[in-house]
Amino acid sequence: MKILCWNTDKAVWKHWNQVISADVSLVRVEALDGVYEALQSASSEFKYCFIFLQDKSFPKQVEDVVALRSVFPHQKIIVFPNQTSQAAALRLFSVGVSGQCAPYIGREQLDLVLSVVDSGEIWGGKKFIQQLIQQSATTAQVNESELEGLSDRELSVTQCIAKGWSNKKIAHELDITERTVKAHLTSIFKKTNTKDRLALALLAQNYYPVL
Incomplete structure (x- = not known):
């Protein structure tokens, strides 16, 4: 093997x-x-x-x-x-x-x-995973309402981040430049009080149950 x-x-x-x-x-x-x-x-x-x-x-x-x-x-x-x-x-x-x-x-x-x-x-154990999900969901609820303040384009970028897409792929799929993607992300991080792609992706997954 x-x-x-x-x-x-x-x-x-x-x-x-x-x-x-x-x-x-x-x-x-x-x-x-x-x-x-x-x-x-x-x-x-x-x-x-x-x-x-x-x-x-x-x-x-x-x-x-x-x-x-x-x-x-x-x-x-x-x-x-x-x-x-x-x-x-x-x-x-x-x-x-x-x-x-x-x-x-x-x-x-x-x-x-x-x-x-x-x-x-x-x-990892079912108990560990259940606790992990419950604790993270509780934490994410504090920020979920802040996603509602994003523009339609920012929401589209956020959903792409949750899928694990790179800036290059997001730019290609949304027909915008990578520089524009970065600008959107800067704005999104500020509006949602998230510090990086990981935090934003986790937040988006709680907001959108199915991506």
Whole structure:
């Protein structure tokens, strides 16, 4: 069995090789483009895709995973965030990510995670996920009414963000320039009191149950 790993941290990569089963082969890529290329050329070859979410570009990587899921909806993805984020966890679980684990997970626990995910379940526990959704929904309700103050164009951009689209794709779909997309986002962040794409996407998902 082969597992595709998007990992830019040498220490974490070394640890994964130490705890993975002997019959499993890990294939490492260090850039998002490499993930797409690997899955497009041999999508059936990789049973899982491990993704290490580093601190430096955490919000962007979360949205990169969302976009990845939209292109490869059947690929089992397990994320290994280097920080705790309720918003990020909810965002990732909501788009179908199979599990979330600590980067330095132990051998026995990793075997358990893969067993659970292989059976079609989500790793993290139902109780944890239910609490996550309830807490995030409560937090988001404070901001939901602020989406009503957005213009029609800003609402369109917001819905695109919730789908994990890049500025380039949004510009293409809405027939506007990327510079205009950025201007809209600046305005949207200010009106909704959100600080980044991740926070805005989570808010939009609560406002629009089905996107």
